[in-house]
Amino acid sequence: MNKRILLEDLGLKDYKDTWDYQEQLFKSIIDLKIKNRREGSQLETPNHFLLVEHPHVYTLGKSGDMDNLLVDENVLTEKGAKFYKINRGGDITYHGPGQIVGYPILDLDNFFTDIHKYLRFLEEMVILTLADYGLNAERSEGETGVWLDVGTPFARKICAMGVRASRWVTMHGFALNVNADLGYFDLMIPCGIKGKAVTSLNVELGKKEVDMAEVKQRLLKHFSNLFEAEFQSCDQQLC
Template sequence: MNTPARTKRRPGLLMDIPVLDYREALELQHSLVDARHAGRLDRDVFILLEHPPVFTLGRRGGLENLTVPEEMLRRRGIPVVPIERGGNITYHGPGQAVGYPIVHLPSAGWKVVSFVEALEEIMIRTAADFGVSARRDGRNRGVWVNGKKLGSIGIAVRHGVSFHGFALNAVVDLEPFGWVNPCGLAGVEMTSLARETGKTLDMKAVRRSVLHHTAHVLGLDLQPVNRKP
């Protein structure tokens, strides 16, 4: 399946943030969703960032898929945060390109399933820019390389507005993924663009690629703004 890019672009806003604490990012998303729904914000927003180390639990929970003692995470200062997105437990950390599209789906003409496929397409095209052939897999949403998971997706929709999004492993430390059954899938190995290419990658180049494909696939003309548009 190949999700076509949208030829007609709508105005959108870009928040390109180097690193942001997960809870702060969640609060930012909630405020943007509320503003978009209330009409105080008249266009969609794409947030691109990286997170300090954190585990998040989706609506299905996932603490049962943590394979190390919670005390070990506390000693390392890694929080576990329950949230409202779909999916199970996952890890975020530096070197992972995280995209949060705050999109009013009805006005943009998106159905939830096609929107999720579009987010997968962004990661597939980004991986291809670095010589990695990623694809979808029937086992779980996201993108995969030779049976290993490269990027994850979990979204939520409130008042027709999407939030949460995708996480593409670029140069992230993969060790913490070994402390869970990623996305609730036992025996699944996570990978990264760096591991698949065997090269030292420039995270800035990965982020530029993500932004380029986000604009094309979602049909957004992204104008940079500060965190509070």
């Protein structure tokens, strides 16, 4: 099993361009798996992990409700935001500057073939990272993602997740609010969950800005430990 992962930090990149790139990598892994099965070969399948920040964008998952976007496209245009219906699970979410978005494109045959375990590991990566900053983050039963003050009137979400998988190959992933402009979340019902707030790491720490590179480094460390994986060809500042 290949547990090496090619890491790419794409910087600030358009959502649709990144989605197309994800699809390209996703398809190439699936095509190789099909080739292996048809020809009885054992060619190694690669794994990828994309880190990115997106310009303002709203995305609606395949099971999402359009009513959870609270404004029309004219308002989005005024806000400099785009909108896409996409092929991940989950409802509506927002991506924007100051948010770390991660897209692991993994062949889970290289790790474990369990989507629920995969999602729990992604959540655990974020929970452990936030613990590094002194925050007690946790899961909320029945609500994928990472939260603070679960079970209280002050419950608030800090990390959203939504994935797609086919033939045990994953795409899409997580979005962790680090220095995000929380005003953009007011234009929707985040993840279709009413009555719960959204927060960002800088707000929780009472800071104007948190070092994004440091947060990325911590996320990658915990991901590597959880998945017993090794990152390759990555920016040395992150490894």
